[in-house]
Amino acid sequence: MTQSMTDPSLKALALDNLDLQQLFDRMKILPSPLPSTWTQSRGYGLERLLHEAFRRTGLDVRAPFSTKGEQMDGAFVLDHRHFIYEAKWRSKDTTRADVVAFQAKINRRLVGTLGVFCSVNGFVDDITEYVARGNQLNTLLVDGENLEYGLAHGMDVMIRNKVVAAAQDGLIYYKEAQLEAVSALKVPPLQSQAPAAKSTVVVTEGPQDASVIELLAKRVSRLYSTPLDVSVIAAYGFAQAFDLGEAVMTRLALGKRLVVVVDGDELGAEELRASRTTALVRGDQVVVAEPTLEAWFGVDRKMRGNAQALLMSAVETVDISRLRLAHPEFDRLVRALLHEEVPSPVDAAV
Known part of the structure; x- marks a missing residue:
């Protein structure tokens, strides 16, 4: 049986040779009793996990940094495009205010910079409506299911899928099952008649x-x-x-x-x-x-x-x-x- 972690910040671990999926699974398990600082420590651990996952994909990744008083959880370059990411692992869904504040950070960067907001426990309903309202789309939303897909298939693959879905269909947030269902609706090259049903x-x-x-x-x-x-x-x-x-x-x-x-x-x-x-x-x-x-x-x-x-x-x-x-x-x-x-x-x- 998988046990919870004593220190989910991962500071004491060398991540180079560890199975990141197994590590992520252990971080999901809450200890009992729950120490007051454990959840915050897990948030720091998520930052380290993402950094290592991006690094293993071969991306040019940067550790957490600050500029002009703004804290950034990390950054990476993929396909000659710059991304800045934020990591949250709270007990509740991430709110609109959190995402809008992150968007503001991205808006203060070079045009073309994209944001990746990772919230393991997901986002409030209709988050896409508020993220896109009156704004140019510049932020991709990633939840725990998307992250697991990235750990299994490559973070670069997951991010590229997100970019294509956002660019072609305006989808900045989706579940993997949704993307599979939409992608399966491919128009046949030649179709002479409508389906029987x-x-x-x-x-x-x-x-x-x-x-x-x-x-x-x-x-x-x-x-x-x-x-x-x-x-x-x-x-x-x-x-x-x-x-x-x-x-x-x-x-x-x-x-x-x-x-x-x-x-x-x-x-x-x-x-x-x-x-x-x-x-x-x-x-x-x-x-x-x-x-x-x-x-x-x-x-x-x-x-x-x-x-x-x-x-x-x-x-x-x-x-x-x-x-x-x-x-x-x-x-x-x-x-x-x-x-x-x-x-x-x-x-x-x-």
């Missing part, structure tokens, strides 16, 4: 919504005796759902349809209209669940305990035909899955 890619705001759509698609297929080929990609928040949607849109083959499903509870009227306008391309659809996807099925998302189980049970038993009559947006979703003509939001409201 009605093929749809659905992007949702989160994993729970993705589970709902997967189950709903199976029920719709059985109810209408129509073969459906539905792939669901879970985003992490409203903003990333549209980022992923745009990435998917450029890769869809003939006959495939894109549907982006988001909740309407936090959307203002202007944002709602804008989201529909930007995504209604190629016949693709944005479906806005009013007020939430859970509310369609009579489940309160704030319920504690077995809310997810109740939601899945409701999806399994709901009267789909009656729900289509009660909720125009739900009807639009079903029509989109069946590849039927979907009325525009304006037409549906008339």
